[in-house]
Amino acid sequence: MPRQVRARRLPPEVRREQIVAAVLKVVAEHGVPEATVARIAQAANVSEGTLYVYFPSRREMLLAALEAILNEMYALIDIEPEADALTRLRKIGKIHAQEMAAERGLMALPWFEFIAAGPQVGLREAVAETHRSAYRRLRGIIEDGIAKGTIRSDVDPDRLAWGFYTVLWAENIACMMGMKEYLGDGHADHIMDLILSEAAPRKRPEA
Amino acid sequence: MPRQVRARRLPPEVRREQIVAAVLKVVAEHGVPEATVARIAQAANVSEGTLYVYFPSRREMLLAALEAILNEMYALIDIEPEADALTRLRKIGKIHAQEMAAERGLMALPWFEFIAAGPQVGLREAVAETHRSAYRRLRGIIEDGIAKGTIRSDVDPDRLAWGFYTVLWAENIACMMGMKEYLGDGHADHIMDLILSEAAPRKRPEA
Amino acid sequence: MPRQVRARRLPPEVRREQIVAAVLKVVAEHGVPEATVARIAQAANVSEGTLYVYFPSRREMLLAALEAILNEMYALIDIEPEADALTRLRKIGKIHAQEMAAERGLMALPWFEFIAAGPQVGLREAVAETHRSAYRRLRGIIEDGIAKGTIRSDVDPDRLAWGFYTVLWAENIACMMGMKEYLGDGHADHIMDLILSEAAPRKRPEA
Amino acid sequence: MPRQVRARRLPPEVRREQIVAAVLKVVAEHGVPEATVARIAQAANVSEGTLYVYFPSRREMLLAALEAILNEMYALIDIEPEADALTRLRKIGKIHAQEMAAERGLMALPWFEFIAAGPQVGLREAVAETHRSAYRRLRGIIEDGIAKGTIRSDVDPDRLAWGFYTVLWAENIACMMGMKEYLGDGHADHIMDLILSEAAPRKRPEA
DNA sequence: AATGAATGAGTTTTCATTCAT
DNA sequence: TATGAATGAAAACTCATTCAT
Numbered sequence: 001m002p003r004q005v006r007a008r009r010l011p012p013e014v015r016r017e018q019i020v021a022a023v024l025k026v027v028a029e030h031g032v033p034e035a036t037v038a039r040i041a042q043a044a045n046v047s048e049g050t051l052y053v054y055f056p057s058r059r060e061m062l063l064a065a066l067e068a069i070l071n072e073m074y075a076l077i078d079i080e081p082e083a084d085a086l087t088r089l090r091k092i093g094k095i096h097a098q099e100m101a102a103e104r105g106l107m108a109l110p111w112f113e114f115i116a117a118g119p120q121v122g123l124r125e126a127v128a129e130t131h132r133s134a135y136r137r138l139r140g141i142i143e144d145g146i147a148k149g150t151i152r153s154d155v156d157p158d159r160l161a162w163g164f165y166t167v168l169w170a171e172n173i174a175c176m177m178g179m180k181e182y183l184g185d186g187h188a189d190h191i192m193d194l195i196l197s198e199a200a201p202r203k204r205p206e207a
Numbered sequence: 208m209p210r211q212v213r214a215r216r217l218p219p220e221v222r223r224e225q226i227v228a229a230v231l232k233v234v235a236e237h238g239v240p241e242a243t244v245a246r247i248a249q250a251a252n253v254s255e256g257t258l259y260v261y262f263p264s265r266r267e268m269l270l271a272a273l274e275a276i277l278n279e280m281y282a283l284i285d286i287e288p289e290a291d292a293l294t295r296l297r298k299i300g301k302i303h304a305q306e307m308a309a310e311r312g313l314m315a316l317p318w319f320e321f322i323a324a325g326p327q328v329g330l331r332e333a334v335a336e337t338h339r340s341a342y343r344r345l346r347g348i349i350e351d352g353i354a355k356g357t358i359r360s361d362v363d364p365d366r367l368a369w370g371f372y373t374v375l376w377a378e379n380i381a382c383m384m385g386m387k388e389y390l391g392d393g394h395a396d397h398i399m400d401l402i403l404s405e406a407a408p409r410k411r412p413e414a
Numbered sequence: 415m416p417r418q419v420r421a422r423r424l425p426p427e428v429r430r431e432q433i434v435a436a437v438l439k440v441v442a443e444h445g446v447p448e449a450t451v452a453r454i455a456q457a458a459n460v461s462e463g464t465l466y467v468y469f470p471s472r473r474e475m476l477l478a479a480l481e482a483i484l485n486e487m488y489a490l491i492d493i494e495p496e497a498d499a500l501t502r503l504r505k506i507g508k509i510h511a512q513e514m515a516a517e518r519g520l521m522a523l524p525w526f527e528f529i530a531a532g533p534q535v536g537l538r539e540a541v542a543e544t545h546r547s548a549y550r551r552l553r554g555i556i557e558d559g560i561a562k563g564t565i566r567s568d569v570d571p572d573r574l575a576w577g578f579y580t581v582l583w584a585e586n587i588a589c590m591m592g593m594k595e596y597l598g599d600g601h602a603d604h605i606m607d608l609i610l611s612e613a614a615p616r617k618r619p620e621a
Numbered sequence: 622m623p624r625q626v627r628a629r630r631l632p633p634e635v636r637r638e639q640i641v642a643a644v645l646k647v648v649a650e651h652g653v654p655e656a657t658v659a660r661i662a663q664a665a666n667v668s669e670g671t672l673y674v675y676f677p678s679r680r681e682m683l684l685a686a687l688e689a690i691l692n693e694m695y696a697l698i699d700i701e702p703e704a705d706a707l708t709r710l711r712k713i714g715k716i717h718a719q720e721m722a723a724e725r726g727l728m729a730l731p732w733f734e735f736i737a738a739g740p741q742v743g744l745r746e747a748v749a750e751t752h753r754s755a756y757r758r759l760r761g762i763i764e765d766g767i768a769k770g771t772i773r774s775d776v777d778p779d780r781l782a783w784g785f786y787t788v789l790w791a792e793n794i795a796c797m798m799g800m801k802e803y804l805g806d807g808h809a810d811h812i813m814d815l816i817l818s819e820a821a822p823r824k825r826p827e828a
Numbered sequence: 829a830a831t832g833a834a835t836g837a838g839t840t841t842t843c844a845t846t847c848a849t
Numbered sequence: 850t851a852t853g854a855a856t857g858a859a860a861a862c863t864c865a866t867t868c869a870t
Binding site for chain 3: 749752787793795797800809
């Protein structure tokens with residue numbers, strides 16, 4: 001007869017999600033190096049031993065959390081899927097900037113928080129892969145826009161996608177360092193406009 | 208009970224620099240969280256005790272290394288001091304890009320490697336301050352350019368300086384994650400051109 | 415990476431007591447400053463890590479041990495609770511003297527062994543508080559005796575209690591320094607008699 | 622040409638005294654466990670290396686300091702050497718009590734501060750020997766008093782000397798723990814009177 | 829499946845002692 | 850004689866991982 005039932009028997013998938021959510025919470029609050037299994041267990045309202053029933057190691061827990069962030073990023077990218085490419089890009093950029101400025105949600109958990117484990121733990125490669133994955137999705141939008149004529153046909157999709165990404169990254173860094181002066185004064189927005197205006201079709205490239 | 212004299216007596220200043228160099232080396236190789244005093248001591252070829260003769264704590268060692276990076280950044284910014292502002296900015300951008308692509312020198316040790324110690328250690332604030340310090344220097348160049356007429360007078364120096372910084376940051380991130388495709392294909396250069404061309408005086412601001 | 419299971423799983427309370435016992439043993443043998451966690455772990459036959467499962471710090475281990483000593487002292491004070499006050503005091507004094515002379519049991523672990531951690535650790539205050547606590551209990555006996563007429567009504571309970579305590583302290587010091595000549599030849603007993611005879615009611619206060 | 626002359630060449634004996642004084646100062650301030658050679662060197666205004674020119678080890682420094690305390694105790698005992706024995710004892714007791722209450726001078730550095738190094742360092746035995754030495758001197762006064770008739774001839778000098786010592790010890794302990802209530806309210810004085818009145822010659826032994 | 833007590837290697841930091849200068 | 854840079858063993862404490870229950 002157990003004195004206290006901490007966690008009811010739960011479907012494995014649910015339990016896993018519960019743990020992943022806990023990892024994200026702890027990482028957001030304390031950063032990766034301080035995301036100890038003890039803290040994760042507490043946040044997940046589960047014993048430390050249970051974590052190891054669902055994950056072979058702390059590293060795997062972090063990777064699972066990274067994947068969750070990727071999905072969040074996908075969700076952001078897939079916002080307003082019926083709009084034209086440029087509109088979509090602008091929308092994505094705007095929301096990202098807002099999230100960064102507000103330090104809110106998963107987006108405010110900068111991806112490279114995961115870089116923090118050091119170059120040799122192998123999380124960095126995972127982060128890079130995550131970025132590449134999101135990047136490809138983004139470029140898909142651009143290529144689609146070119147095909148549909150909503151983006152100038154002479155635009156190099158790689159160039160535009162990376163330009164877009166440049167701003168996202170800078171926002172992430174600024175968010176991570178708490179540089180309100182960068183996030184708050186629309187500097188990133190300005191660069192974003194500059195980059196996207198290059199891609200706008202018709203007439204002069206400047207509006 | 209000292210058993211063995213490993214390192215010959217050295218002028219304190221030299222030894223300090225030796226240690227700082229070791230810190231940078233270890234951080235570059237393993238990242239901040241894995242930059243243990245044991246590793247630093249080994250890299251500096253001194254005992255762990257010796258480290259504490261020169262620094263009161265591991266944190267101070269890291270801060271000293273951060274300062275060295277800042278000085279490197281200053282040196283980069285002060286390159287070609289007699290040239291006109293735009294030329295200087297272009298030159299700084301070019302060298303930074305090269306260093307990042309080559310993963311060479313101190314510049315290739317991305318500043319925000321130091322962010323990796325986790326939000327609670329207080330290194331992040333130090334990094335942010337370092338960035339602000341370099342930023343101000345950069346803006347000084349711009350303001351000087353405006354005063355001398357080599358930069359358009361209607362340019363907002365903050366906007367331009369942050370725009371410039373945006374690219375540096377993105378390059379740093381890409382370098383840190385080993386994203387050769389970003390660094391090698393001139394994507395950052397392109398954004399840099401876009402930003403700087405806005406600031407060029409005479410004629411139409413866009414080519 | 416746990417290699418070996420040294421200690422079988424035990425009810426937490428039992429393990430805690432086991433550790434406290436180990437602390438007392440080590441302190442008695444080596445003194446507080448040399449009561450290292452390594453020694454305590456060895457004495458308790460658990461790993462050092464296990465100690466920190468039950469106590470947040472070495473200091474807390476020492477305080478727990480101090481509390482155990484206080485309880486022992488309480489037990490001594492509460493001996494023969496139905497006897498009259500003077501008889502009780504005499505009995506307490508006698509047993510204390512015996513324990514000190516025999517260097518036996520917890521009583522032989524002088525309280526102020528805990529003072530030895532140095533003035534800055536803050537254990538001294540805890541020791542003082544422990545003494546005050548036992549002192550109050552002792553004074554309670556005396557006040558009770560006065561109320562019941564077994565102690566002269568003109569006796570100042572504080573004076574008598576501190577007088578009693580004076581002898582206990584001296585015995586402790588002598589025990590700690592191994593001064594057999596003091597403990598063995600009844601010198602403390604004599605002072606104790608002197609002090610208690612003052613408190614005896616009726617007739618002449620003793621010749 | 623040395624940049625800064627810390628300590629002029631000094632007669633060895635003077636330098637030794639300088640160091641011993643530093644040890645006492647540091648022990649009084651920080652206690653034995655915290656009396657590090659670094660602190661001692663600083664207090665003596667001498668390099669750490671120099672300490673080892675005059676003493677083979679930290680332990681010897683502490684023992685030398687203990688000896689200095691013994692001399693201080695001798696000086697206290699030899700106060701008013703021409704007075705009669707009881708007067709001398711009363712005087713000694715009074716000054717000791719004052720010093721303890723005021724936490725002043727070397728006397729306020731309780732001897733058993735030196736016990737703090739732990740039972741196995743061998744300082745305790747040295748402390749005990751110091752006490753015995755002072756004890757013998759004290760008993761000499763008493764024996765002298767008996768011979769001269771200023772102390773009752775039926776008094777056991779050992780008993781009286783130890784009784785006297787009992788109070789000194791208790792005062793030391795109280796001082797060490799900061800028990801103002803004991804030191805300030807004359808409790809120790811009272812016991813002292815009790816003990817000494819036993820030794821007063823003529824008439825009844827005191828009421 | 830779930831637990832959490834137990835582990836021990838590893839972390840940062842301290843400090844008595846030595847010895848080349 | 851005097852120095853203080855250098856040492857390394859040992860201190861307190863942390864934490865990912867295991868496994869008997």
